[in-house]
Amino acid sequence: MNFDLSEEQQLLGDSLKRYLTNEYSIDARTKIVASPTGWSETVWAAFAEMGLLGVPFAEEHGGFGGTAVDVMLVMEALGEGLVVEPYWVNVGLAGRLVARGASAAQQAQILPALIQGKRRLAFAHGETSARYDLRHVGARAKRSGAGYTIEGEKRAVLHGAAADTLVVSARTSGADTDSGGISLFLVDRATAGLTVKDYRTIDELRAADVWLSGVTVPADALLGAEGQTLPLIEDAADYATALLCAEAVGAIRYANETTLEYLKTRRQFGVPIGSFQALQHRMVDMVISYEQARSMSCFACVKVDTAGAAERRRAVSAAKIKVADACRHVSQEAVQLHGGMGMTEELKVSHTFRRLTMIAQTFGDADHHLERFAAAG
Amino acid sequence: MDLNYSTEELAFRDEVRSWLRSNLPDDLRQKMESYQELSKDDLLRWHKILAKKGWVAPDWPLEWGGTDWNAVQKYIFEEECGFAATPPLIPFGLRMCAPVLLRFGTEAQKQRFLPRIYDGADFWCQGYSEPGSGSDLASLKTRAARDNGHYMVTGQKIWTTLAHHADWIFCLVRTDPNTGKRQDGISFLLIDMKTPGITVRPITLLDGSQEVNEVFFDEVKVPAENLVHEEGKGWTVAKYLLGYERMGTGRVGASKRELERLKELAADYRKDGRPLLEDPRFRDRLTRVEVELMALEITNLRFLDQMRRTGRPPGADVSMLKIKGTEIQQAITELMMQAAGPLAQAFRPVDAMDFDHFTARLAPRYCNMRKATIYAGSNEIQRNIIAKATLGL
Numbered sequence: 001m002n003f004d005l006s007e008e009q010q011l012l013g014d015s016l017k018r019y020l021t022n023e024y025s026i027d028a029r030t031k032i033v034a035s036p037t038g039w040s041e042t043v044w045a046a047f048a049e050m051g052l053l054g055v056p057f058a059e060e061h062g063g064f065g066g067t068a069v070d071v072m073l074v075m076e077a078l079g080e081g082l083v084v085e086p087y088w089v090n091v092g093l094a095g096r097l098v099a100r101g102a103s104a105a106q107q108a109q110i111l112p113a114l115i116q117g118k119r120r121l122a123f124a125h126g127e128t129s130a131r132y133d134l135r136h137v138g139a140r141a142k143r144s145g146a147g148y149t150i151e152g153e154k155r156a157v158l159h160g161a162a163a164d165t166l167v168v169s170a171r172t173s174g175a176d177t178d179s180g181g182i183s184l185f186l187v188d189r190a191t192a193g194l195t196v197k198d199y200r201t202i203d204e205l206r207a208a209d210v211w212l213s214g215v216t217v218p219a220d221a222l223l224g225a226e227g228q229t230l231p232l233i234e235d236a237a238d239y240a241t242a243l244l245c246a247e248a249v250g251a252i253r254y255a256n257e258t259t260l261e262y263l264k265t266r267r268q269f270g271v272p273i274g275s276f277q278a279l280q281h282r283m284v285d286m287v288i289s290y291e292q293a294r295s296m297s298c299f300a301c302v303k304v305d306t307a308g309a310a311e312r313r314r315a316v317s318a319a320k321i322k323v324a325d326a327c328r329h330v331s332q333e334a335v336q337l338h339g340g341m342g343m344t345e346e347l348k349v350s351h352t353f354r355r356l357t358m359i360a361q362t363f364g365d366a367d368h369h370l371e372r373f374a375a376a377g
Numbered sequence: 378m379d380l381n382y383s384t385e386e387l388a389f390r391d392e393v394r395s396w397l398r399s400n401l402p403d404d405l406r407q408k409m410e411s412y413q414e415l416s417k418d419d420l421l422r423w424h425k426i427l428a429k430k431g432w433v434a435p436d437w438p439l440e441w442g443g444t445d446w447n448a449v450q451k452y453i454f455e456e457e458c459g460f461a462a463t464p465p466l467i468p469f470g471l472r473m474c475a476p477v478l479l480r481f482g483t484e485a486q487k488q489r490f491l492p493r494i495y496d497g498a499d500f501w502c503q504g505y506s507e508p509g510s511g512s513d514l515a516s517l518k519t520r521a522a523r524d525n526g527h528y529m530v531t532g533q534k535i536w537t538t539l540a541h542h543a544d545w546i547f548c549l550v551r552t553d554p555n556t557g558k559r560q561d562g563i564s565f566l567l568i569d570m571k572t573p574g575i576t577v578r579p580i581t582l583l584d585g586s587q588e589v590n591e592v593f594f595d596e597v598k599v600p601a602e603n604l605v606h607e608e609g610k611g612w613t614v615a616k617y618l619l620g621y622e623r624m625g626t627g628r629v630g631a632s633k634r635e636l637e638r639l640k641e642l643a644a645d646y647r648k649d650g651r652p653l654l655e656d657p658r659f660r661d662r663l664t665r666v667e668v669e670l671m672a673l674e675i676t677n678l679r680f681l682d683q684m685r686r687t688g689r690p691p692g693a694d695v696s697m698l699k700i701k702g703t704e705i706q707q708a709i710t711e712l713m714m715q716a717a718g719p720l721a722q723a724f725r726p727v728d729a730m731d732f733d734h735f736t737a738r739l740a741p742r743y744c745n746m747r748k749a750t751i752y753a754g755s756n757e758i759q760r761n762i763i764a765k766a767t768l769g770l
Contacts, residue, residue, distance in 0.1 A: 001382050001449060003682045069378045260768055280764035287763065288697045295675035296668075302380045318668045370661045373668070 003298070005073070013073040015050060020081035026348045032084060038198075038206040039085045039162055048117030053091060057099055061111035068239065068301040072246040079250025082351055084205055086122070086159035088247065090114060093158075093240040094121035094167050097184065101224035101232040106186065110165065122163035124154040124187075124210050125233065132364040134233055137182050139212060141170035147218040148172075150185060153211050160208030161198035164189055168212065172227045182230050184223040191215055203354040231309070238316040241363045242300035245323040248359045249297045252290050252326060255334040255352050259283065262338055279337060286330050293326035314376040317369040323359075324366040331356035380675070382453075390453050397461040400426055409462040410638075412738035414586065417500070417542040423464040424497040434471050434495060438479065441487075442495050448681045459630025467539060470494040470501035474547050477565065477614055481606040490545075490567070504534040504548035504568070504592060505615075512758050514549070515559045515612065519594060521550035521566060523601070523608070528552070528566065530574075530597040536752075540577050540590040543570050549615060552608050563611035567603040574598070582748075584741035585724070619754070627702035629674045635709045636667060642716045653716055666708045673701045693766035696759035703749035703756065714743040 005013075024043070032040045047053055055071050057063025064070070071091065078087055098110050098121070113119035130136035139152020150170045160166065166187045174181030187194060193215040196208045224232050263274030263283060273279055300319035303312050331353040335342035338349055345351075364372070382390065405423055408415060427433040428442075435451050437443030446454065466472075475494050478487050493499040510517040519532025530550055540546065546568050553562030568575070574597035579587045606614050643654040643663065653659055677698055714721045721740045726732040750756045764770040 001380060001386060001678060001682070003378050003380075003679050004686070005378065260770075263770060274770040277761070277764075280768075280770050281757065281760045283768060283770065284697075284760040284763045287768065288700065291676050291679075291694075291697060292669070292672040292701070295672045295679060298378065298679075299380060299671070299675050302378060318671055321665070321668045322672050367661075370664050371657075373664050374660050 009070060009073055012052075012055070012070065013077055016052065016074060016077045017080070019046060019050065020077060020083065024081050024083065026082075026351070029082065029084065029351075033200075033204045037162065038200065038204075039159070043083075043085050044117050047085065047087065048115070052087070053117055054115035056091060057095065057111050057115060058107075061107060062115045063111070068242060068305045069298070071243055072297065072301040075243045075246035076250035076253070079247035079252075079355075080254045082251065082254070082348065082355060086120060086162050086205075088240065088243060089123065089159045090121050092243040093236055094123045094163075096236040096239050097123065097167050097223065097232060100235060101184065101229065102186075103220075105220070106223065110186075119164045120159070120162050121165050121167060122157055122160045122208075123236075124157045124160060124166045124168045126155050126157070127153065128155055132368045133177065134237055135179050135182070135230060136177050137169050137171045138176045139168070139170040141172050141183055141185065143172075144216065147216060147221065148183075148185065150187070150212045150215040150217065153209065155209050157196075157208045157210050158201075159206055160210055161196050161206055166194075166196075166210065167223060168210075169229070169233065170212075174227075179230050181227045182233065183226050184229045184232070185217050186221045186223055187212075187215060187217055191217065201358065203358040204351065234309070234313075237363055238312055239304045241316050241320055242297070242304045244359055244362060245293070245297040245300055245319050248323050248327050248356060249290070249294045251352050251356050251359070252286075252293060252330045255330050255349055255356070256283075256286050256290055258347075258349050259286065259334045259337050262341075266339075282333055282337065286333050289326040289329050293323045296322040310376060314373060317364075317373040317376065320364060320369040321366045321373065324361070324369070327356040327360040380678075382449075386449060386453065389450055390457060393454055393457045394461070396430070397457060397463065400430070401461055401463055402426075405464055406462050409464060411735050412742055413734075415464055417539075420464055420467055420542075421497050421500070424466060427466070428496050433466065433497075434475065436472065437475060437491075437495075441475075441479070441491050448685050449678075452677070452681055456630030456633075459628060459632075460634050462631075462634060467500070469503045469539070469543075469547075470499065470545075473503060473618055474501050474545075474567075477547070477605060477618060480617060481565075481614055485602070486567075486605065499544045500539070500542050502537050502540045502543035502546045502570075502592075504537060504546045506536045507533060508535050512755055514615070515563070517549055517551060517563065519548065519550045520554065521552050521564060521599070523552065526601050528599045528601060528604070530566070530568065530594045530599055532594050534592040534594075535589075536580075537577075537590045537592045538588055540570070540592050541579055541587070546570055546592065547605075549611050552611075556609075560612040562609050563615075564608050565605040565611040565614040566599055567605060568594075568597065568599050572597050572599065582745065584744035586741070586745060627673060627677050627698040628706065629670065629677060629702070632670055632702070632705050632709060633674075635706075635713075636663075636670060639663065639709055639713050639716065642713060646716050646718065659712075659716070663712060666705060666712065669701065669708075670705050673698065673705060676701070693762050696754075696762045699753065700750075700756045700759050706749050707743075707746050710739075710743040710746040714739045 052074055054063035055066040055074060059065050095114060098107060127136060127138050139150060141148045141150045150168060152170055168185045168187045169182055170185060171181050172183045193213045195211040198206055198208050201207050260283060263279060264272055266273050296319035300316050303315035307315060334349050335353050341347055342349060405419055424433060434442060435444045435446050435454060439445055471494060475491060478490055505514060507517050507519060521528040521530045548566045548568055549563055550566050551562055552564040556562035574595040576593040578591045580589050580591060581587055640654065644652045646653040648656050680695060717736050717739050720736050723733060723737040
């Protein structure tokens with residue numbers, strides 16, 4: 001048993017932190033958020049340059065063959081820096097689907113370009129009534145000629161508009177909530193019949209609603225086995241959720257550091273407000289939340305690489321329960337302890353508040369994972 | 378990063394586990410599992426079995442009978458004991474007085490007391506709290522006046538756990554009442570409980586149990602050779618002990634066993650004809666405790682790993698293990714009591730009859746476990762420690 005980080009892991013985390021400190025101030029971030037696309041090609045190119053986009057992917061595609069713990073360190077730094085670029089969606093989610101489920105030819109076509117920063121993906125899966133149920137797919141794909149025609153609509157597709165290729169789930173058989181019958185397709189953004197409506201999210205990312213109307217794709221657009229991709233989707237969702245926990249850990253770390261600093265500098269009644277025990281104890285509880293969340297994030301990241309499906313499910317749900325609670329607890333307290341300043345857009349902590357709020361209910365809130373944890377036995 | 382135990386660590390765990398399985402007497406295990414009170418004899422019997430094996434004081438130096446186990450091995454041993462439902466080792470001699478003697482005691486004091494602590498010949502208790510000095514320990518008033526070759530001790534201690542079993546008590550006493558700083562003028566004194574002038578009066582707790590006492594000192598004559606460290610430097614000794622006290626308070630192994638027991642109970646008790654465990658509201662509360670315990674276990678291991686790597690003793694951070702560990706212990710006893718529903722009201726039989734003794738332990742245990750967030754530095758004091766020492770507030 002050890003929690004050691006290798007030298008490479010340290011270097012990776014440190015170099016990213018240095019880059020973000022220098023290049024990703026809250027002002028720089030604000031400009032990026034307000035830009036037409038809502039993300040920065042310069043930053044993305046720098047990520048590619050640093051090798052971040054290839055961390056978990058196989059060396060034959062130009063990646064490093066890294067573990068989830070390697071990506072965890074990147075995600076913690078991105079959470080701390082409150083980065084809006086679509087790293088998680090590409091490397092942790094859609095990239096995972098490709099790395100785990102795509103054919104050799106598809107991987108050779110997609111992964112090197114993704115790793116070099118030349119091609120972006122998104123995962124178009126969620127639908128209006130699906131909530132957190134990964135099986136719920138109402139979109140339909142029918143065989144037509146040598147390929148498929150897809151009909152349906154997808155909601156809240158994170159960074160959908162930034163993607164060159166969407167991984168779209170659609171049902172090739174069965175009813176809306178059947179486990180079987182779900183297929184995945186690689187759909188090029190330029191495909192006729194595909195409409196992508198971009199919008200800003202409360203936490204300043206981009207998401208899109210996607211309409212597929214008579215979208216025709218060739219047979220080799222199918223990712224994984226026809227009708228049998230639910231296990232693949234569940235694997236990617238768990239992997240991405242573990243990494244999202246790591247992003248939360250980074251954001252919580254920032255919220256705690258800045259709140260502690262504020263307690264030491266803000267003066268009322270002639271003394272720093274951090275001298276009040278009522279506030280000290282709340283700050284301590286925030287630190288405990290952080291440590292517990294970090295423990296569970298490590299646990300989940302180790303398990304998504306090493307455990308079988310049942311154990312993986314249990315570990316990820318346990319982590320998400322704890323992390324979702326910590327997201328809410330720390331973000332709410334950070335704003336409260338900052339007083340009126342915490343309410344302003346001016347301070348980074350209010351942006352961190354919004355990101356933590358949304359992380360708490362991405363891929364399942366605590367209630368959802370309580371249910372799933374119990375079902376996992 | 379590797380969260381699994383290494384092959385060597387697993388081998389050690391298996392060795393401990395199988396030894397415990399063949400050496401923990403059945404009647405003691407059953408008493409523990411059915412939450413019966415343990416007698417002094419029960420406690421000492423287990424102490425002596427471990428002493429014979431050489432495992433009663435893993436933290437001590439080898440020359441005094443300790444082990445050369447590393448931090449992870451010590452943790453594994455404690456967790457396995459918790460999981461196997463061994464009686465607790467009473468910490469006052471083994472984990473409190475002994476480390477103090479090893480650090481501050483004279484050679485004569487070590488020779489005189491350590492072997493008897495090791496083999497269970499002397500039963501120790503801790504004389505810290507006083508009626509006016511709880512969390513504010515430095516305000517203590519028990520007076521020890523130097524008179525030739527001895528001290529005359531007069532005053533009162535309270536909440537003295539197991540003083541009614543004890544042969545010896547280590548006390549913080551005030552040897553100089555006229556210092557500028559209250560922390561100065563306190564001394565650390567070892568007192569034979571058979572000395573004339575000592576009266577022990579039991580305090581009955583809210584669950585009907587008698588584990589703590591008041592201890593009165595009326596002109597108790599203590600030989601000066603029983604002073605540990607310098608006169609007036611007792612506060613240094615007390616602070617040294619604090620870190621030791623907190624590291625072991627997570628009690629992850631015992632809580633894991635209790636949680637499994639809770640699940641069994643919740644599977645047996647019915648609600649609307651279905652196992653209570655299937656009730657979403659009850660189950661969610663249970664799951665939250667289970668997740669807290671998982672997080673505590675990993676946090677505990679992370680801290681141990683940090684100690685192993687840096688070679689530094691536990692810092693103030695370990696206070697959070699005490700906070701979380703005790704909250705979890707309380708939550709489990711509360712859920713167990715609630716699982717029994719109206720049957721949890723039972724306490725003690727009046728008429729001789731077929732009485733369900735096990736269920737009647739659930740509410741008293743809930744009541745008793747309220748102590749966990751109060752003792753060994755209340756959880757509020759633990760938060761003060763983290764705020765000051767870790768956060769610099």
